[in-house]
Amino acid sequence: MGIPLLICDDSNMARKQVARSLPTDWDVDITFATNGVEGLQAIKEGKGEITFLDLTMPEMDGYGVLEHVFSEGLNAMVIVISGDIQPEAHERVKKMGALEFIKKPINKEKLADVLNAYGLHQS
């Protein structure tokens, strides 16, 4: 069984872009969530050991998810993937415990660099 990996984004196109950017030889078990509420539920169910999280979403945004993850001590390494590229947004999510921030639109190279940097996958 692969590593539980969650892709949480309200955009179907963005979710597919992230999924297509994952290394093809990475053994992961992918779950998709379309808003923060669904994403948080998936994390609580153990489906988001590695979580790719958008910030701007309906129901609950990415900041809300991060608050719950870290206040409740949930098992999730969160990598934020967002179009909100303000340096302060970057700083805020890092302070809230996110591992890294990746600017949208994502691609294989950007994602591979982050996965390499944190030892999550060596390509």
Add this chain to the structure above:
Amino acid sequence: MSVSLPLNEEQRDCLQELTNVAMGAAAESLAELTQSFVELPIPVIRCVASSDLVSSFDEIADNLPACVISQNCSVGDVFFRGLMIVGDESINNLANTTKRTLSSEGEHQQLLSELFDTVTKTCFEQLGDMFEIDVERQAAVVQACHILPELFDMNLIVKTPTTIAVEINYKTESNDFDCHLLLLFPDNIFKKLADQLDILLH
């Protein structure tokens, strides 16, 4: 009156994601100008009768005096109009933040143009990058200043019966500034817009 959106769900999602990324990039430029964190909501996409855009303006600016500035643009053969509505109060607050004086109408319009250019330059460059086509931009035109939005003549902007409007409301966190950026796609290019989105999707 809201009109059925002439895009399928996949195309709508694609347009929303593209504008989300482009408008997000523009938020960074706006944050630099306003020296404040900019709250970034999800862009709203709707199709409306063009005559109803004015009633939207009332809601947008709380029907307080506002300025309207716009620019004709195209990405490939998809023509659209970028339009910003910003309340007089927000322009005054921006002038205070950036230590500018607004002692004449010319200075007021200059700051308005600078604001519009700051936001749209980044937004449209990012949009062009994603479409892999440069966005062509004509000169921006100040359409009206210090006008109650309900009195704005929409015929100056849109000449087709219906319009797809993509709208975002930027609000700063610390200095009481907000403005609305709209991308308006007239109904005579709906098919071309849908085709362009399909190219990106497939």
